[in-house]
Amino acid sequence: MPVSTVSIAVGQWFTTGDAVRWWFDSGSFALDFAYTGPIGGLRADELLHAPDDLTQWLHERFPVAVGAARSRDLFDAIALRDAISRMALAASRDEALRAADIDLVNLYAATPDIPPSLAGGMMQAGRSVQTVPQALSTIARDAVDLFSPANAERIRCCSSDDCDVVYLDTSRAASRRWCSMQRCGNRAKVRAHRARKAVRVAA
Numbered sequence: 001m002p003v004s005t006v007s008i009a010v011g012q013w014f015t016t017g018d019a020v021r022w023w024f025d026s027g028s029f030a031l032d033f034a035y036t037g038p039i040g041g042l043r044a045d046e047l048l049h050a051p052d053d054l055t056q057w058l059h060e061r062f063p064v065a066v067g068a069a070r071s072r073d074l075f076d077a078i079a080l081r082d083a084i085s086r087m088a089l090a091a092s093r094d095e096a097l098r099a100a101d102i103d104l105v106n107l108y109a110a111t112p113d114i115p116p117s118l119a120g121g122m123m124q125a126g127r128s129v130q131t132v133p134q135a136l137s138t139i140a141r142d143a144v145d146l147f148s149p150a151n152a153e154r155i156r157c158c159s160s161d162d163c164d165v166v167y168l169d170t171s172r173a174a175s176r177r178w179c180s181m182q183r184c185g186n187r188a189k190v191r192a193h194r195a196r197k198a199v200r201v202a203a
């Protein structure tokens, strides 16, 4: 039973080498955050160069107002994000997670997060603008959920030979194979179709 937290949409657009824009549903908000850095070959470099980059990402992804990030926040965010990235890669390879990374996620998760709230009331409960540390706590708490034993078999790498994208399979049957049907799934279908055709022609 996951305890209620602020509700955040998962998934983001990517434009990769072939200049095709495609939607990547990582299955997890914490994983979405991991993809602000170089993980899984989707982004060759760092997205969070300056505190303003972090401010913008949080602004785009959180449904509530979050204050401006400072240098210290950026430092914390990247430390948390890189721990989540290492853990996701390890989990996708069925390797043990590093205790130091687990400690880091737990540390951020132990601080106050962005509280959930119901619409329709008459008063503002708590602050009207949330802080960056609260946002990082929300991300860390989502990572606690992501790396819970229930998801152990569901953190996987895309089945395509030339793709290293890691995702959380949230499908009911745990049958997701691709980072995206549009990207790797269709390519695999085309290849399988060509292979079948080649066999028929040879026969």
Ligand SMILES: [Zn+2]
Residues within 6 Å of the ligand: 158, 159, 160, 163, 164, 165, 178, 179, 180, 183, 184
């Ligand atoms: Zn893929």
